[in-house]
Amino acid sequence: MSHSIPxxxxxxxxxxxxxxxxxxxxxxDLVRRLKERGASVHAVLTPAxxxxxxxxxxxxxxxxxxxxxxxxxxxxxxxxxIELSRDADLIVIAPATADLLAKAANGxxxxxxxxxxxxxxxxxxxAPAMNLRMWLHPATQRNIxxxxxxxxxxxxxxxxxxxxxxxxxxxxxxxxxxxxxxxxALQSPTAIPLPAGVLATSGALxxxxxxxxxxxxxxxxxxxxxxxxRSSGKQGHAIAQAAAWAGADVTLISGxxxxxxxxxxxxxxxxxAAEMLAAVEAAMPTDIFIAAAAVADWRAAAPxxxxxxxxxxxxxxxxxxxxxxxxxxxxxxKQQRPALVVGFAxxxxxxxxxxxxxxxxxxxxxxxxxxxxxxxxxxxxxxxTVHLVDAKGVDSWPRMRKEEVAARLIAALxxxxxGSGS
Ligand code: C5P
Numbered sequence: 001m002s003h004s005i006p007x008x009x010x011x012x013x014x015x016x017x018x019x020x021x022x023x024x025x026x027x028x029d030l031v032r033r034l035k036e037r038g039a040s041v042h043a044v045l046t047p048a049x050x051x052x053x054x055x056x057x058x059x060x061x062x063x064x065x066x067x068x069x070x071x072x073x074x075x076x077x078x079x080x081x082i083e084l085s086r087d088a089d090l091i092v093i094a095p096a097t098a099d100l101l102a103k104a105a106n107g108x109x110x111x112x113x114x115x116x117x118x119x120x121x122x123x124x125x126x127a128p129a130m131n132l133r134m135w136l137h138p139a140t141q142r143n144i145x146x147x148x149x150x151x152x153x154x155x156x157x158x159x160x161x162x163x164x165x166x167x168x169x170x171x172x173x174x175x176x177x178x179x180x181x182x183x184x185a186l187q188s189p190t191a192i193p194l195p196a197g198v199l200a201t202s203g204a205l206x207x208x209x210x211x212x213x214x215x216x217x218x219x220x221x222x223x224x225x226x227x228x229x230r231s232s233g234k235q236g237h238a239i240a241q242a243a244a245w246a247g248a249d250v251t252l253i254s255g256x257x258x259x260x261x262x263x264x265x266x267x268x269x270x271x272x273a274a275e276m277l278a279a280v281e282a283a284m285p286t287d288i289f290i291a292a293a294a295v296a297d298w299r300a301a302a303p304x305x306x307x308x309x310x311x312x313x314x315x316x317x318x319x320x321x322x323x324x325x326x327x328x329x330x331x332x333x334k335q336q337r338p339a340l341v342v343g344f345a346x347x348x349x350x351x352x353x354x355x356x357x358x359x360x361x362x363x364x365x366x367x368x369x370x371x372x373x374x375x376x377x378x379x380x381x382x383x384x385t386v387h388l389v390d391a392k393g394v395d396s397w398p399r400m401r402k403e404e405v406a407a408r409l410i411a412a413l414x415x416x417x418x419g420s421g422s
Pocket of ligand 1: 213292296325326344345
């Protein structure tokens with residue numbers, strides 16, 4: 001039967017969570033489609049899902065026992081529940097009900113399905129299916145946005161006639177569309193599990209101190225206007241989070257950003273480059289200094305005390321003066337220089353040469369260079385393509401989530417600092 005079908009999912013392991021909804025019957029077809037492409041499928045059936053399809057039919061199609069209960073004693077002890085999701089290449093939630101998504105978005109773990117989603121770093125793909133008002137409800141949309149930010153992939157829902165007689169978005173994607181989304185999720189580099197490196201680096205920086213700058217700086221022109229740039233702080237904050245997860249004592253000095261503070265770090269919020277420099281100096285000494293902030297190169301020479309007014313004589317001349325270079329100040333220290341000083345080089349052209357130049361000019365041990373040309377959507381985006389440049393050479397990493405860059409960078413720094421014996 002499957003001879004003519006390309007084995008696009010050969011030896012891929014899928015964990016399928018079947019939630020409660022009329023669309024659950026389509027999950028049976030989905031299992032067939034996944035398996036005929038070479039995947040192995042383990043299934044978890046929620047209590048609500050079991051009202052729509054039987055465990056027996058699901059098990060028969062999967063060729064594997066179906067898990068239903070978090071506290072079951074019957075399941076094979078070697079294949080514990082948690083291993084089910086950790087061993088999978090991808091978790092597919094189909095149908096993904098509003099309830100399952102709400103639990104996943106908020107980290108609930110009161111039943112088998114939500115526990116499996118929480119206890120793993122395996123990525124998940126959700127095929128939502130629900131009444132259109134439930135889909136359009138701000139609570140559901142909020143949960144979806146949060147799950148997307150956490151790295152969950154989505155397929156559908158489609159628009160159409162609903163089981164309840166209404167018309168609109170909420171119908172589960174068709175099995176073949178879900179299969180295509182599974183193939184895509186497994187191919188894309190962003191399918192690398194989000195905190196993959198985190199577990200690997202756990203404790204790797206225990207006992208080390210890390211100071212990080214992040215975000216833009218705002219340089220006042222007058223009390224209501226300022227000079228700024230497009231830095232979101234996402235990369236610097238992710239590095240701070242990864243360092244904290246690696247057990248370091250972390251101080252994060254951030255310019256104005258709209259993202260939340262990382263968990264477990266000592267935060268310093270600043271506005272200007274001068275304030276950032278003062279906060280960095282106050283946070284010394286440190287083992288590692290990472291300058292990820294996009295510090296404004298210039299500030300207004302004399303910010304006006306009152307709001308500048310439009311006048312008939314034309315616009316005011318804006319006199320600029322250079323800001324202190326925080327990275328160069330720390331990298332060039334004669335005393336109490338951190339063992340590792342890491343800078344960033346955000347460029348739009350000739351990236352590697354600029355990075356090498358910065359390495360020596362700013363006294364860094366390592367430069368993380370990235371191409372911030374608008375077509376790469378790095379500034380403000382979730383993905384980054386970086387090159388690690390040091391005196392020995394260049395290590396280019398594939399495009400990946402900023403969290404993944406952070407985890408890998410922390411692993412690389414832990415290796416260096418461990419080796420230096422400092
Ligand atoms: O020279 P450029 O601004 O491209 O250098 C970027 C690197 O230098 C980044 O690591 C940035 O955080 C740091 N920097 C700094 N203080 C400045 C300017 C840049 O720490 N005033």
